Amino acid sequence: MLLNRRPDLEKFLASPGAARAAVLHGRDHGVVRERADALARATTERPDDPFDVALLTDADIVSEEGRLEGELMAVSMVGGRRLVRLRLSGDSVSAERIAGEALARHLAGELNPEAFLLVEAGPLRNDSALVRGGKDSLLCGVIPCYEDEPGELARMARAALTQEGLALSADALEVFVGRLPHDRGVARQEIERLILFLGPGRPGQASLADLTPFFGVEPEASLGEAALHAFGGRLAAAQTQLRLAQQEGEGGVAAVRAMSLHLGRLRKVGTARAGGASPQAAVKAAGIFWKNEREVLRQANAWTLATLAGPQADILAAEIACKTTGSPDRLLAERLAFSIAHQARRLGL
Numbered sequence: 001m002l003l004n005r006r007p008d009l010e011k012f013l014a015s016p017g018a019a020r021a022a023v024l025h026g027r028d029h030g031v032v033r034e035r036a037d038a039l040a041r042a043t044t045e046r047p048d049d050p051f052d053v054a055l056l057t058d059a060d061i062v063s064e065e066g067r068l069e070g071e072l073m074a075v076s077m078v079g080g081r082r083l084v085r086l087r088l089s090g091d092s093v094s095a096e097r098i099a100g101e102a103l104a105r106h107l108a109g110e111l112n113p114e115a116f117l118l119v120e121a122g123p124l125r126n127d128s129a130l131v132r133g134g135k136d137s138l139l140c141g142v143i144p145c146y147e148d149e150p151g152e153l154a155r156m157a158r159a160a161l162t163q164e165g166l167a168l169s170a171d172a173l174e175v176f177v178g179r180l181p182h183d184r185g186v187a188r189q190e191i192e193r194l195i196l197f198l199g200p201g202r203p204g205q206a207s208l209a210d211l212t213p214f215f216g217v218e219p220e221a222s223l224g225e226a227a228l229h230a231f232g233g234r235l236a237a238a239q240t241q242l243r244l245a246q247q248e249g250e251g252g253v254a255a256v257r258a259m260s261l262h263l264g265r266l267r268k269v270g271t272a273r274a275g276g277a278s279p280q281a282a283v284k285a286a287g288i289f290w291k292n293e294r295e296v297l298r299q300a301n302a303w304t305l306a307t308l309a310g311p312q313a314d315i316l317a318a319e320i321a322c323k324t325t326g327s328p329d330r331l332l333a334e335r336l337a338f339s340i341a342h343q344a345r346r347l348g349l
Contacts, residue, residue: 001134003141012141013038019141020106021117023134025124026145030185035143036085036120043116044083052076053083058095061086061102068102072111082115090122100129107137148184150294153177160191165201171237172208175225178291179215208240215244223255227262228292230337231299231311233344238337242330252329256318259336263315267308269300302347311340 003009013035016022022039024032040047047053054071061068068086076082088095099119106117124131134140148156154177161167168176176194180187197214198206226241242255265286272282279297288296318336322329 001138001141003143009143012143013042015042016116016141019139020113020115021103021119021134021140022143023103023119023121023124023130023140024143024145025119025121025131027123028145028147028184029122030183030188031145031148032120034184034188035145036118039118040083040085043118044081046080047083052080053085056084056086058086058088058092061098062092062094068098069105069111072102072106072115072117075112075114082112083118084115085118085120088119088121096121096124096128096130100133103130103140104133107133107139148187150177153180153187156187157191157194160188161195164195166195166198167205168211169205169207171240172206172211174234174237175208175215175240176211178225178295208237208244212244223250223258224262226255226337227258228295230259230340231262231266231303231344231349232295233341233347233349235338235341238341239334242334242337246330252331252333253319253322255330255333256315256322256336259311259333259340260315260319263308263311265296266300266303267305269296270303270305270308273300274305299344299349302344302349307343307347310343314339 003012012019012022016039022036024036024039026032037047040053044052054074056068056071068084071084074082086099088099102111103117103119105111106115119130121130126132131142134142154173157168157173157177157180180190194211194214198210222241222245226238226245229235229238229241245255265288268286269282269288272285273279277285279300280293283293283297283300286296314336318332321332
């Protein structure tokens, strides 16, 4: 059975019941490993005990014929359910074939029905024997593991922080999540690092300014984030990033140019889509940093080539003003961010 709805997935991870196997696969190895660990704890009382658990790799089952089926026929030496964990690297077609054949026999009841086969793999095709055989049986859970969406990362960060008596302001959480990698394992490490930085039990909400030392000195990154937030209609976050960049020594001219660069990327996306490219292909063709692809695509759905003429004129005026008037260029940059964010809000962002 295919498990891709959160309620069904969480129920299975907590208690697989009579299931005899699970196939977890996807590009995010961190999500695969985390969910596999949860299943291991749910299927056996001693997930780290070598008498209860057999840990195999693709090299093991290819080099030793019958090894996987032999482990699935064995009985736990100390009683209880036996767990057989198989980790596939994706480099061996033979290993996937052997695993698919063993899974079919196990689900058919030919091996030890009290054993649980837990397969951890990279992305598998829909016609893979592991996916096809698992989806067709109520005794197996097939769990695709996708990269975490920003909302899932935010939920994960909030839960971990709350457990330690910590909290972030809305702006601080948004910026922190925006900088998290999509790999679950690495994201967990960053959240743990943040908890250590703040100190467990810190009273009140930590603001974005409180996180400045944690983020480090990244003026160019701050300006890029400011432009991204401005075109996304998030004025407060844009202003915070501009001020961080100012503290790091960047002036208003650099900020205006960052806005111009972001507008240029949105124009490239719009031009590519007008030429028939898919949204995802257009974003990649524009050279958008992978962490920002989803947000830029959201913005590109609102900012058309025609509506981009408004901020283009504002950017040109701000750049000229920074170079020819006595007004503080940093103030001009903040006014520009306000204007762009206001236009973005009017577009529904």
